Amino acid sequence: MSAIYAAVRKLPNSKKKRVLVTGGAGFVGSHLVDRLMLMGHEVIVVDNLFTGSKRNIQHWLGHPHFELSRHDVVDPYMAEVDMIYHLACPASPPHYQYNPVKTVKTSVMGSINMLGLAKRVKARFLLTSTSEVYGDPLEHPQAESYWGHVNPIGPRACYDEGKRVAETLSYSYQKQSNVQVRVARIFNTFGPRMNENDGRVVSNFILQALRGQSITVFGDGSQTRSFQYVHDLVDGLIALMEGDFSDPVNLGNPEEYTIQNFAEIVRDIVGRDGVSIINLNATQDDPHQRKPDITRARKEIGWEPRFSMKQGIEETVSG
Numbered sequence: 001m002s003a004i005y006a007a008v009r010k011l012p013n014s015k016k017k018r019v020l021v022t023g024g025a026g027f028v029g030s031h032l033v034d035r036l037m038l039m040g041h042e043v044i045v046v047d048n049l050f051t052g053s054k055r056n057i058q059h060w061l062g063h064p065h066f067e068l069s070r071h072d073v074v075d076p077y078m079a080e081v082d083m084i085y086h087l088a089c090p091a092s093p094p095h096y097q098y099n100p101v102k103t104v105k106t107s108v109m110g111s112i113n114m115l116g117l118a119k120r121v122k123a124r125f126l127l128t129s130t131s132e133v134y135g136d137p138l139e140h141p142q143a144e145s146y147w148g149h150v151n152p153i154g155p156r157a158c159y160d161e162g163k164r165v166a167e168t169l170s171y172s173y174q175k176q177s178n179v180q181v182r183v184a185r186i187f188n189t190f191g192p193r194m195n196e197n198d199g200r201v202v203s204n205f206i207l208q209a210l211r212g213q214s215i216t217v218f219g220d221g222s223q224t225r226s227f228q229y230v231h232d233l234v235d236g237l238i239a240l241m242e243g244d245f246s247d248p249v250n251l252g253n254p255e256e257y258t259i260q261n262f263a264e265i266v267r268d269i270v271g272r273d274g275v276s277i278i279n280l281n282a283t284q285d286d287p288h289q290r291k292p293d294i295t296r297a298r299k300e301i302g303w304e305p306r307f308s309m310k311q312g313i314e315e316t317v318s319g
């Protein structure tokens with residue numbers, strides 16, 4: 001029996017790109033892969049399936065434009081490609097803190113390997129960096145010009161510092177070896193396919209509310225976050241990769257909520273009776289406030305989010 005795939009665009013060979021997506025079986029990666037496939041490109045996914053899952057991309061397995069390679073980016077990888085979207089790295093705090101040495105290796109050695117590949121095959125390289133490079137920010141909202149406030153020896157450092165070095169590596173390869181680089185600083189993102197055991201706030205709160213359990217707010221809930229829907233992020237990543245702008249660009253939704261208020265919103269959208277909100281201990285070094293300044297994204301790549309947080313949560317809950 002032959003598989004049935006979503007219809008992909010037929011691109012002339014001059015427009016069709018060979019695109020490598022590391023972490024392409026993950027939550028964000030698999031949505032990006034969907035879009036690149038539908039656009040008519042050839043996609044290679046490299047993923048060690050530690051936090052990613054074959055299920056996220058199984059609808060493309062066997063497609064002539066698609067290839068999955070179970071490979072860990074800490075080891076070198078070779079392929080003739082035109083573009084590299086480098087996403088591979090656990091992003092949820094419980095996952096990246098589970099094996100901090102491995103998280104640092106993934107960011108640092110993974111980026112060296114992928115930038116080395118980009119240099120050899122002259123591919124354009126996009127790093128998915130993070131709002132965590134701003135640490136517990138002392139400037140609000142955060143613009144790309146802010147250098148950040150990161151605890152270099154705290155529990156989040158393996159991720160934050162790993163991504164900071166990955167940014168440094170990107171611009172070092174650009175300067176030294178003329179690699180074309182793009183750096184996206186991604187702010188909190190949610191949507192379908194977040195793992196049940198992801199551990200981040202959106203999936204935790206939705207699952208707790210759906211199961212009729214108490215919603216667990218860490219600390220007093222006065223800390224803020226700004227949540228973007230994953231489809232907006234994918235638009236931004238593609239616009240950044242395809243544009244001419246090479247400095248870091250924030251990709252996030254500037255709608256800001258306290259976590260306490262966010263818990264109430266999720267509880268009300270799910271609408272199950274008897275769900276209470278409880279406050280647990282705060283976690284160490286949890287950023288107090290986070291909101292992207294997206295002036296640069298608007299100006300340089302013509303991007304801004306199209307979904308409100310509530311629209312995205314409603315779709316995620318019903319999906």
Ligand SMILES: O=C(O)[C@H]1O[C@H](OP(=O)(O)OP(=O)(O)OC[C@H]2O[C@@H](n3ccc(=O)[nH]c3=O)[C@H](O)[C@@H]2O)[C@H](O)[C@@H](O)[C@@H]1O
Nearest residue numbers: 091093130132187188189200201204216217218223259286
């Ligand atoms: O979601 C993301 O995109 C980001 O998630 C994490 O950053 P963080 O903002 O700490 O993400 P969460 O773990 O989702 O936490 C957000 C806030 O909710 C709180 N939280 C989380 C989980 C929970 O059950 N209850 C709860 O109150 C946390 O303490 C924190 O204040 C990662 O470190 C980022 O790199 C990643 O980009």
